[in-house]
Amino acid sequence: MNNMASKLKNSLRQLTPPIIANKTKDLINYINFLKYKDIVKNNAELKDKHKGRRCFLLGSGPSIKDENLKPLKNEIVFALNNFYVHDDFSEIMSGNIEKYYLTAPIHPPQTETEWKDWFSDMEQHMPKNVNLIFGISNQNNNIKSILSHHNLFVNFKKYWYYAGININDYYNYKPRDIDITRMTWIADTISIYSIIVAIYMGFSEIYLLGMDHNYICNNKSNYRFYKDGIHQNDEDERMLKDTSLTKHLSFSIYKIFHQYELLSNNSDTEIYNTSRNSLLDIFEYVTFKDIIK
Numbered sequence: 001m002n003n004m005a006s007k008l009k010n011s012l013r014q015l016t017p018p019i020i021a022n023k024t025k026d027l028i029n030y031i032n033f034l035k036y037k038d039i040v041k042n043n044a045e046l047k048d049k050h051k052g053r054r055c056f057l058l059g060s061g062p063s064i065k066d067e068n069l070k071p072l073k074n075e076i077v078f079a080l081n082n083f084y085v086h087d088d089f090s091e092i093m094s095g096n097i098e099k100y101y102l103t104a105p106i107h108p109p110q111t112e113t114e115w116k117d118w119f120s121d122m123e124q125h126m127p128k129n130v131n132l133i134f135g136i137s138n139q140n141n142n143i144k145s146i147l148s149h150h151n152l153f154v155n156f157k158k159y160w161y162y163a164g165i166n167i168n169d170y171y172n173y174k175p176r177d178i179d180i181t182r183m184t185w186i187a188d189t190i191s192i193y194s195i196i197v198a199i200y201m202g203f204s205e206i207y208l209l210g211m212d213h214n215y216i217c218n219n220k221s222n223y224r225f226y227k228d229g230i231h232q233n234d235e236d237e238r239m240l241k242d243t244s245l246t247k248h249l250s251f252s253i254y255k256i257f258h259q260y261e262l263l264s265n266n267s268d269t270e271i272y273n274t275s276r277n278s279l280l281d282i283f284e285y286v287t288f289k290d291i292i293k
Helices: 002-015 018-046 062-066 070-074 112-125 143-149 190-200 235-240 245-265 288-292
Strands: 054-058 076-080 099-103 131-136 158-165 183-185 205-209 270-273
Touching (some): 112 143
Parallel strands (some): 076 099, 099 131
């Protein structure tokens, strides 16, 4: 029965023009977004908050192990997704300069229990001065419902953005789509979300660290600067099913780089890649040591 339903769904996909399919998805997402419209409006207080400043976005690529990140204590930083497991996390996020922690909307195959365990562990490592920015999407179990249900991050400053606009080859860029007081892009990686937020906040320079995008060149043990994440147990195996890992990663990189190009070509913000051994060639490469001086 499930196999028949799957075949029928695939047949309907093939018969539906891509533009109509994506517009339909966006409409469904917008209807769901209306439940969160009021809390997303609060992001207006972030508009141009750091106009003319620079910031550093910290990802999980293995190249980040080659850098001394402690000087970032004196910089505005966005730590992303699982970065709290970094040995220098507490020091980087300390000090009087504002710090941000941003996560992507959650999704299957992880269960609510797995996500709850991850956020519980994250909370235990999170300094109270950090501003949290969480993503919501059209999922029954989203970050907001899980945090509320389990009383997590109660005493932290929290912002929310809603990801609901599908980005594909047919998409035409509109500035309003990266306005985080509205429904914004469904991005294919956390670094895209963080760039969108940083542009909205008015930064004139954005520096990317640990955005290697070289999974396809590495074995699984070298995907990230850490070995295991609470929310990432057997993630590839559970997501792929009958699909080749190489095919999955190649298609993912294509979509991510397409989104990077859209942001690069439609923003006056200077975005630089400081990740060693990175495949990210859309942004000019600069060395972290030179910038941090």
